Amino acid sequence: MSKATIPVQDLKRHYNSMAGDLKGAAQRVLDSGWYVLGQEVKAFEKEFAAYLGARECVSVANGTEALELALRVFQIGPGNEVCTVANAGMYSTTAILNAGATPVFVDVEADTLTMSPNDLAARITERTKAVIATHLYGCMADLDGILAVARARGLSVIEDCAQAHGAKRQDRMAGTWGDIGCFSFYPTKNLGALGDGGALCTDDQGVAERLRALRQYGWSSRYHSTFRGGRNSRLDELQAAFLRVKLPMLDRWNQRRQQIARLYNQAFRDTRLILSKLDDDSNVVHLYVVRLPQRDQFRQLLTEAVVGSDVHYPVPDYSQDSVREQLGGHEPLPETERACCQVVTLPCFPELADSEVDQVVSAVRAVLKRLPA
Numbered sequence: 303m304s305k306a307t308i309p310v311q312d313l314k315r316h317y318n319s320m321a322g323d324l325k326g327a328a329q330r331v332l333d334s335g336w337y338v339l340g341q342e343v344k345a346f347e348k349e350f351a352a353y354l355g356a357r358e359c360v361s362v363a364n365g366t367e368a369l370e371l372a373l374r375v376f377q378i379g380p381g382n383e384v385c386t387v388a389n390a391g392m393y394s395t396t397a398i399l400n401a402g403a404t405p406v407f408v409d410v411e412a413d414t415l416t417m418s419p420n421d422l423a424a425r426i427t428e429r430t431k432a433v434i435a436t437h438l439y440g441c442m443a444d445l446d447g448i449l450a451v452a453r454a455r456g457l458s459v460i461e462d463c464a465q466a467h468g469a470k471r472q473d474r475m476a477g478t479w480g481d482i483g484c485f486s487f488y489p490t491k492n493l494g495a496l497g498d499g500g501a502l503c504t505d506d507q508g509v510a511e512r513l514r515a516l517r518q519y520g521w522s523s524r525y526h527s528t529f530r531g532g533r534n535s536r537l538d539e540l541q542a543a544f545l546r547v548k549l550p551m552l553d554r555w556n557q558r559r560q561q562i563a564r565l566y567n568q569a570f571r572d573t574r575l576i577l578s579k580l581d582d583d584s585n586v587v588h589l590y591v592v593r594l595p596q597r598d599q600f601r602q603l604l605t606e607a608v609v610g611s612d613v614h615y616p617v618p619d620y621s622q623d624s625v626r627e628q629l630g631g632h633e634p635l636p637e638t639e640r641a642c643c644q645v646v647t648l649p650c651f652p653e654l655a656d657s658e659v660d661q662v663v664s665a666v667r668a669v670l671k672r673l674p675a
């Protein structure tokens with residue numbers, strides 16, 4: 303029998319590791335007779351806010367709408383520019399365009415692939431109202447640098463934490479540095495539901511109150527719409543109950559991700575792979591991503607060696623057909639272009655066994671020997 307491919311992630315194993323607790327949570331919700339925005343949602347918001355050290359958490363239907371509502375709550379829309387990166391899978395760009403604003407693409411740092419504060423400073427205009435800083439692959443962006451630039455120009459700072467649940471620097475969690483932190487609970491995320499989900503966190507109670515209105519038709523109270531720009535973006539009780547089961551395990555899962563990434567980095571340190579930094583808890587390794595110029599050939603050989611891989615993300619946002627149609631062509635951003643051609647994601651998830659890590663290591667080292675220089 304041929305060996306099964308080691309997957310980049312495996313939601314079935316993740317589910318199996320806590321199936322009983324999840325079934326119990328589902329049963330509790332089914333029996334309750336209340337299915338959207340109820341006690342489970344309230345409890346989860348409280349627990350997640352406490353975990354983050356934020357005053358308020360407002361849950362929504364998904365991470366992209368969290369970003370969109372973060373812009374809307376600051377009344378950012380047509381005529382306004384929002385700075386973001388182009389190597390992070392179109393999420394922030396989708397939110398900016400849906401809010402009616404114009405994305406302005408900022409290049410990334412060569413070592414972390416997150417937003418360059420220097421390039422940010424160069425791209426701000428009098429129309430710029432906000433910056434969305436994405437913590438990519440679990441690695442926190444340079445918030446000190448970004449906040450210094452943004453605060454000097456009076457811009458709102460929105461953190462995209464959809465890949466960085468639980469990341470922290472100097473004991474301060476990702477999501478609590480800027481004005482609003484946005485999260486996705488898509489099933490593959492470090493903290494994932496069993497369907498779609500999202501949340502925003504903030505220390506500003508007025509902002510939280512407006513967000514609660516915007517996620518439900520702009521209602522200040524039932525059937526009274528007071529806030530413009532409202533929509534329907536609510537979290538289900540079922541998803542909130544699942545998230546409450548999982549939240550207490552998030553730190554342990556992140557530690558296992560970091561452990562696997564450290565094993566890989568150690569094993570690949572003398573190869574030609576460009577590795578990500580893993581110094582501290584500012585990287586919770588949502589994805590283990592390495593870089594090399596011969597990426598596509600490398601992946602093909604890995605497939606033959608029954609090791610799964612993926613590319614996050616192959617196309618810069620400004621080169622996507624939908625964006626080109628709306629905004630026209632864009633000058634290439636050098637580090638962004640390089641990243642999109644070179645990044646490759648290797649298997650890394652909490653339930654990955656040590657023996658599988660060894661298999662990936664051997665396969666990667668063998669494949670690299672066969673690649674032309």
Ligand SMILES: *Cc1c(COP(=O)(O)O)cnc(C)c1O
Pocket residue numbers: 364365366367390391393394436462464465485486487488498499500
């Ligand atoms: C997953 C993701 C999102 C969007 O989340 P959805 O819940 O799928 O809308 C936003 N930003 C980043 C960086 C993500 O990885």
